[in-house]
Each structure stands twice: as C-alpha cells, then as structure tokens.
Amino acid sequence: MASKCIKSLLVAVFSLFLAGLSSPVFAGGPEAEGAKLDPAKIIMDHIKDAHEFHFFTIGDFHATVPLPVILYSPEKGLSMFSSSKFEHGHAAYEGYEMKEGKIVAQDGSQVYDFSMTKNVVQMFIALIVLVLLMTGIAKKYKSGIGVS
Numbered sequence: 001m002a003s004k005c006i007k008s009l010l011v012a013v014f015s016l017f018l019a020g021l022s023s024p025v026f027a028g029g030p031e032a033e034g035a036k037l038d039p040a041k042i043i044m045d046h047i048k049d050a051h052e053f054h055f056f057t058i059g060d061f062h063a064t065v066p067l068p069v070i071l072y073s074p075e076k077g078l079s080m081f082s083s084s085k086f087e088h089g090h091a092a093y094e095g096y097e098m099k100e101g102k103i104v105a106q107d108g109s110q111v112y113d114f115s116m117t118k119n120v121v122q123m124f125i126a127l128i129v130l131v132l133l134m135t136g137i138a139k140k141y142k143s144g145i146g147v148s
Helices: 001-021 038-047 118-143
Strands: 052-058 059-064 068-073 077-080 096-099 102-105
Touching: 068 102, 077 096
Parallel strands: none
Antiparallel strands: 052 059, 068 077, 096 102
C-alpha cells in the first residue's frame, strides 16, 4: 500500500514538473528594445576556447571554474596562477593581461602560453571516459560475459 502512495506521489511531482517545462517563457535581457539579437555572436561566445568553464550568470554572479594559467617569458621566467586573477579579462596580473581571449604581456614582450584551456580539459575528460569504458568492456570480453 505504501509503495502505491509513493508511486502516486512521484507521478504527481513529475507531472507538475513537466507541466512547468511546457509553459511558454520569454527571455529578457539588458539589451535595448530596438537592439537586434545576434545569435551567431551568442553561439560563438559559448563555444570558443577560454581559460575558464562558464556555467551560468545570475546578476553579477558568474558560476565559473577557473583553469590554471602556465606562462613562460624569457624575461620573467615561468609563471603559474589561476585564470581568475584576470577577473574575466578586466584586470592585469604579474604584467600579463587578457586581450580577446589571449594572454599577452603588458610590455609587449614575447610570451609562451602552456595553459590548459577549456577545449584541452574537455579532450582529457573524453579520453579518460573512453579509456575507462573500453577497459571495462575488455574485462567483460576476456571473462566471457556477453560473448556468444
């Protein structure tokens, strides 16, 4: 009897959840009413390479995971710090600044950037998932599970 009540409760909760998802929602932003929406710019901002993972923004709060920055300059040597030091490209740190997503030296000297960017981290995650998946399948195959 208790399981029947739990099932009924779950059905009711999921029904309300799905009903909420199907209601029309109109997004509004800080843009002016007459400003034209540029979907290509929005899409490119989301898929371009970056020194942080950006999940969402609520007001002034940015939910991000900063990635490590590893730079080498013949004048300054090796520098390692978090990408959060650049404050989303609005601040300079240790003589370096971010311009259009690229890290450059403020004095114009040459900088070698060995940082792990968002695309590199995603490739490593995909590699780890594939290796774990394939080794698990190989173990099952060797033990004869699932083999005709």
